[in-house]
Amino acid sequence: MSETFTSVSQEEAGLRERVRLSFDLDADICVIGAGLAGLSIALEAARLGASVAVLEGRHIGWNASGNQLGTVMPGFALPLTELIERIGFEDARELWTLSKEGAEFVRANATEENMPGIGPSDGVLEVSNVDGGDRLISRLQMLTEDFDTEVEGWQADRVRDVLKTDRYFHAVYYPKAFQVDGRKYVHGLAALARRAGARIFEDTPAVSIDHSGIRKRIVTPSARLRATHIVLAGNIHLGAPLKRLSETLLPVWRYAGVTAPLGERVHEIIAFKGSVMDSDGVDHFRIVDGDRLMWESPETTWAARPQRFAGAVRRRIGTIFPGLGNVEITDTFGGAIGQTVHGMPQIGQLRKGLWVASGFGRQGMNTSAMAGQMIARSILWGDERWRLFSPFELVWAGGATGRVAGQLVGVWGRASSAAAGSLARYRERARVKDREREARLAEANRAAGTGPRRPPPNGRPRPAAPVSRPEQPAAAAAEPAPHDHGAVNREKLRPKV
Template sequence: MHTDSLYASTRRYQLSAPQLQQDIHCDVAIIGSGMTGISAALELAECGYNVAVLEAEELAWGSSGRSGGQIIAGAGEDGASMLRLLGKDDARAAFQLSLEAIELIRERVKKYSIDCDLKSGQMEVAARPKHMPHLRHAAELMQNEFGYDIQILNAEQSAEKTGSDRYHGAIFDANGGHLHPMNYTLGLAKAAQSHGAQLFEHSAVTHIEYGNKVKLSTAKGSVTSDFLVIAANAYLGKLVPAISRYMMPVGSYICATQPLDESILPADCAVFDSRNLFSYFRKDGEGRLLWGGRTGLTDAYPKNLEAVMHKRMTAIYPQLAGVKFEKSWGGNVSTTVHRMPHFGRLQPNVYFAQGYSGHGVAMSGMGGATIARAIAGQAEKFDLLSRFPVQALPDNKLAHSIGLAAALMYFRIRDALG
């Protein structure tokens, strides 16, 4: 069953898929029915491949059905990080791929008439005065190094878009945007089914047998395929230790108000602030304010979630002090040490993608499509993504916990000091 989120209660596609209860064969098997897996399934099915998707829970159950829904340009934390980690040529190619990812969303929404409240506009706001020079530098770097137009806003212009005078400027990307992530993912799933993709729910993979053919075992059946795509991301668990140690599930949470008037976020764009432990927010198709963020660096569900989010929201919109949240929910997103996605092959016929680090709405769809194209023989863009640097996390649980606690304390101190 889906978590009790606003997205689940406003879903417009009531897709269902059977549990796998037999042994089947296909060209490509995919683990995970989020944006990566379903995007790969759609791309492959459009090209005539016989595809089977195995989902442990329900379609779009994980991050893809719970996220903030923000569509953000870029494949990493920021342009400077991409240049430093990838070099100029690969950084520019990766950034261009992220723009293609945004365009792919628009193309698919139009082609398949996906009802997902797709809207344009995305901005990062300066939470402190001293944050604005960094945002200005980031925008100038995007313009100079990537040829990408980012608008620099002063405090007054920022207030016009957000309806709040609590920010000290912003950078605005008209090409970014936001959407209802569950409806988008389910719309892709419906399209994949229409092209013949087989989707299975409640069919958790319990064992993978690698080889020239790959065999996936579930509780009541199996899938044997020529290729495998591992797309479980933050919910991979211990199924594939060889890649899970490069990715860390981190909890991200959202609370939704009742529908509000247009004085709150009049630009109707997606927003996130410049803090390390940042808040993000947007309005849905009915005018509800969705306020999200992280309360820590683990996947533990916070006990005082609504109180924390309400305090953050009313610090920006004090006029909402009497407004209660109608829904609150959370889920895990996967992040990497370098906060860039992790792509690769475990063997020539086994592909994986994970660790989108906050850029998943756009990059996961392109990631799935890029894997599909690599399987079809066009691997140039997949090879680019596979060159992104990775760093393993500590295997020792105590060392891991100590490291997370230290990072959390560091970020909180930095945010407190501005």
């Protein structure tokens, strides 16, 4: 089913009136923030029988959650090898399993029946900007054998059969990863949460909270709420209720554009149907509406109007797929993601009855769903698996200075990956030239009557002269990555504000 990219704000204005909280209210759980995280928690908790009130300062999906691409992958923004290094193999595996459960939560909810027009489709390709096919095999082994995740390794030739660019080399194909209309999903989630009994109040910011007693108090501009549990799911905009918490996140604004219809040529150049993302987190795209290209790329550490980046998206498309020519960008969108210093989400209980669910970074679809399940199940069933996140403490992200530093790190990261990409392309061109040179040399030798040589006098053939071959299948080339089986002292590392 194809997706249609109507503007979410039009959809919002046209379809329903927002309800503000204008009377005092009691609930079991008060969730602050109606983004993916807050609504996933509200949905799961309401389904498990709790009375839930969601407070949203603007409107549902106002920020990143209503302005994203809807690609659903297992795992986290933090690369798997780094996760294993940090917390050891066993705990990393448990976290990975939870992240897959998060993806399954999205799959189960994002059906055409629940969310008409959501357009789920399978298959995501993670392409490499560098020619490191030798590292591919260890990654594939780790994902399939140790992390029970279905993947396929694609060599550069196969990647280039479906993506006509010399920018990408090998890839990891996730047949079970999928995509939905990301901008519709958050509204679908809100509708399901309401259906399960949750109450959602928009234009209702939480301006202060008192979390000291058993019944906690939340103040909004025109009403008060009392609840046994508060879940802070306000991402970078949480502000006044717990400023120190907001400061543990580095805000990063990411932008995307959608082209005008491109006709058949887009399928000649991009023959892969699902989402494509590069392994450096720079580009992320897929075809929508039959023949339009939706492309996420630039990022800043300050807020800007997404329209400003139409040119940057267009240029980026031209750089990766020059065969598409000069495309027109007709729609732009974007939002701020909260990045933690350690790269993992903040999920857990800060003190009795006060919970946090934020810092999902650029991979929020499955991870916010996972947080919703874990927090709701901990409150209602006593499931303590959220403690697996305890090693990832709340670390100050440095306020304004941190943001400037963040931009520098981002720029450095992109520059170095771009440099690595150019180097890999250079090496590949050099290999092709070598092969051509050798072929010419052999031909010249033949013409000059110097080859092929006669067999040596002992009758045994000589070892063949070394020929430079096309890349070996990575499967033959590398060792699996070593695993760290170190344990974590979870009690000692519990999160604190």
